[in-house]
Amino acid sequence: MCSEKQKNRDTITELLHGLRNKAFITGSEAVAEAVKRANVDMAIAYPITPQSESMHLVGELFAKGYIRDYYRAENEFAVMAAVHGAALGGGRVFTATSGPGTLRAMEMFPVWAGARQPIVCAFMCRGVSLPPSIQPENIEMGMLLDTGMLMLHAENGQDFFDMILQAYLIAEQPDVHLPVGVFADGFFVTHTREEMRLPPEDCCLPPYDPGFAPVPVFDMETPPMRITRDPLLNKSNFISGNANASWHQEVLAAAERARKHIAQYMGGLLEVENPGAKIFIAASGTAVSQSREALRMMQAEGMDAGLIKIKSIRPFPGSELCKALEAADLVVVPEFNAGGWLAREIRAAIDRNHRVIGAPRVFGGMTMPPWLIVEEVKKALGAGQSRGGC
């Protein structure tokens, strides 16, 4: 909810492209700054490291009148269920979680997508047990790839701020109307203070209008009144099977339709530095920042190298990657997780995928020094890429 000071003028352009002021804040504070300007009706919280501080700050926004309702629920599954209920009621909602919280709430993410709800949820990624870890890594993203949610991956606090606002704009398009997860690598982003640029505080998103939703609002004010907002559960018969399948296809189609809105509000699903290079590092999240340093090191050595920053994981920029990597001989994909989900996605999207090296991979809180990335590039060049696909 906009405070009294905030006016609903044409703020979308202003928010995204208008004058901005410098701020020296953490990623967690950036989340709250985004929520402050997002005209959110309701936020629901449950604490988990490293998400907690951002949701404390969102709670303070409620106390100050920026949000109409806010409470701490009993666990993440309950949070995501309550957020689902609030979105059914036709308002704009926000929540956030991390690692084990994501896994505990897992059942609700496909529900959000299937119910066509434009929920925005921030994920401050961290390790999952066992062994226990609160440290940064983003394995949970690999587990969420097929939930039907859109997924954006922030490189830093500035991205985190921008992507939350962009997420609402994309999620609420009538031809999309899907949940968006905005992901950042915990601690690296949440607990790092950096210089950011923020639009004025009196500038916020226009309110959400449930009348533009492609599904009926659940309020007994919107026909038809006889609606069941869930997939058909009747015993397996031909009609319910077809209805369920066609509904799922529409969810997937809606994610495809999001591409043009991602292009409009985020300038595309990926960014390419030094297009046409022979060697590429392709990364998302914090690994992009580390890759920038590695790129500098490689270019200083005279290597023809470039960088691809993947901003949207769902929908995935398959055709954009094919185009960007057309002339490349080598694609190194550094990741903050053990599974290597991004390398798998890239391998599945491009031809001659022996060019993809899924390394380095660090997890459980390990850091990723730039030389580690450079080392992988050199190793691959030295081995004639025989490790490709491994």
Place this chain on the structure above:
Amino acid sequence: MSKKIITPVASLAHILPEDYRALVEKGPHGKSVGIKDLGSFKEITEEHPHCAGCGVSLGVRLALAALPAPEDTLVVGTPGCSFFALSQTAVNYSNTAFGNQNSVASGLKRMLSIRYPDKDKDVVVMAGDGGIADIGLDMTLHSWFRGEKISTIMLDNEVYGNTGGQESGMSPEGQVLHMAPKGKNFKKIPVFEMARTAGCVYGAKVTIASPKRLGMAVNRAILLARELGPTYVQIYTPCPTNMKFSPADTLRIAKEAGKAHYAFEEFMTEEAALRIAAMEGGLEKEPE
């Protein structure tokens, strides 16, 4: 909801199904009808695929007939047998993941209070014993601890019916069921007592063999939830299919339970008692 929302334009009325037109013309919306008027108005439930003699379907039918304002009622449920009748009902019905109903209802009620501050939107949880007392017990209790203004109605058939007759936490001790091959070895979960402790302002325990009492309990629960806080109604809805009795015996079984472990019981806070007295013109002799 305004009656205008469901009234078809004259030129299209003839192509709408007969049951829809009957609902507009003779439905309970905007009228003060209840259990005692059954048969004189078009009910908001329709045909359903429940088993013959199903206690749950009768529980759903009676509870829905007792809604004080069906035109502004939203029902939140959970997977299980209750789904079959509820999804064929002329109110908004939501059913997502097993056990999350009280959380969904909490979020929904709060959002509707934001969007419609001058209207009473009755958010009613209607779900089975498995959803409320087992898998969703934490969310049931926490919605009560928080004082959410929602009514929770348990359709207690004392078994997991839809999955084929497994033991539930609400099954009677000693009952032999699937997953309890030697008989259930702990007591029925005391949800009714827990409701009182957890902050419900009103609670009632009733069987489908006492329809008027059931109607009174549901009506009170919903009206009190609007102003005072969470309320709970636990309805005994026996299951002939899994408890292996004849469908013709459902009401007899319910009546017997009403004399034994399901005797009618109510609790209410002092404030709730005063509200009931104001609403009903004094606490009348309870209906049979």
